Amino acid sequence: MTEDRGGTAPVLVLRKFKQILESFTIEQPELTLQQITRSTGLPASTCQRLVHNLVREGFLDRYDDVYRVGLGLVRWAAPGTFGLDLVRLTRPVLQQLRDDTGETACLYVRDGAFRTVVSLAESRHPVIRLFVVGMVMPLHAGSAGKVFLAWDRLALKDAIGHGLGRFTPRTVTDIDLLNEQLARIREDGYASTFEERDLGAASLSAPVFDRNGDLAAAVGIGAPTQRMSPADVPALAPVVIAAAERASERLGYRPGTRSSSASPDFPNMVAARRRPADGL
Template identity: 45%
Template sequence: MATADPVGGSGQPLLVLGKIGEILDAFSLDRPSLTLGEIRDATGFPTSTVQRLVTNMVALGFLDRQGDQVRVGVKMAYWAAPAVKGVDVLDLIVPVLKQLRDATGETAAFFRAEQGHRVCVALAETNHALRREMHVGKIMPLHAGSASRVLLAWDDSLARSVLSQPLGSITDSTITSADELAAVIKQTRADGYAITIGEREQGASGLSAPVFKANGELAGCVTISGPTIRIPLDRCLEWLDLLVESAEHATRLLGGRFPTSTATI
């Protein structure tokens, strides 16, 4: 018996599949729920098309409806799980880092918290001759730098452990007060990112954003870093959207989701 061809005669995906993809792409971690009007605005589709496709996508589990809002269906997480099963997380993260490095010209890295320290576990290094020293496996303290702030902001138990210990001074800008560090950790979680200049290394800047697993736990953080002479504060601010979008893309590749709980420190 003949079956429907998922692509057209030209080898292109069926138009309806492209439209479904565009609707799903309209959702993001900072906009997980949308109205039909917001989907229409994001996709440019006619209202009737949005209504018809959303109704069918809800029926199939692609989307869930909550009042006048719709969001990506919980069933999608079930379908996504096999996609990352057996795939090394770093195999998914490294291409994101390379794209970020190519877009900014600066080093992009992925950090995790391990045994009370932060560790560089993946790297796309800048081509500039003047660069910060960074390598895979490098171990750094967890109380200094933008990556450390992010790793602590979404791990309450780790943050409490770090805050209960002496905070050594690394540069003149290192935070050594537990109360002050607790405040910036809280602010990092509220902002969804961190920017630091000269906190871990004099004359160096960094900006970091979180990446999450499917259960909402922190997988690590994506960081752009380099000499402050090339990355002053205004450049950090200029790259924030790109950074956060890259971290969100990494979260999606992992089948992850943004946590709904709030920090308790």
């Protein structure tokens, strides 16, 4: 379709797509092409062409002669709706963690082989480790990333598939060593790392679980190494773990809840041992 000077043609197409998608309701989740055409009022040939395009792109699924909203569309929409609740519910926890430690507190979610900062409470120190909402980082370098690797069985597969790149001399790229660290992290209930992604940077993170016992996010603190060293881990780890537990509770998690998709050594977070991780 040729776009006119006002750029209205793409808008009209989007409007028609919207009409089609709005034909589906809770009461009528499955519709035939004839029902969609009747509901939208679009010409039959136009409706058929657009429905075919929506199926091809995953917005609709077809079963025999009926259509329903595609699983792809549901999957894309879910992070948005969940993310809003996640950020809103955990914001007080991040602020308290920042106040308790004096360092920037961040909340991360995973997307494939990467983790993204979705919320933060920034340190009031004049010298800080810089984080911004939307920052994307690898999983294998940094404490929050290792939380995902330790508690999400698909995360390690995604990270290895993408490649374990080296960012500093302390980045762990050996899979056997990484697996040893992840086993220790699961036992401890948290991860701490020093200069794995950036020189002069340290972090400490713990897992956040949802009501089903699935790993929902990672919460942690980041600081310059001049303020956070391996010697500080024994004092900071319980504070970060407690913040992760509060965040989990706010998402509906209860100790003992276990996801059927969790790894066999999925721990009860509250009962996890809390000893230093030797500056992983």
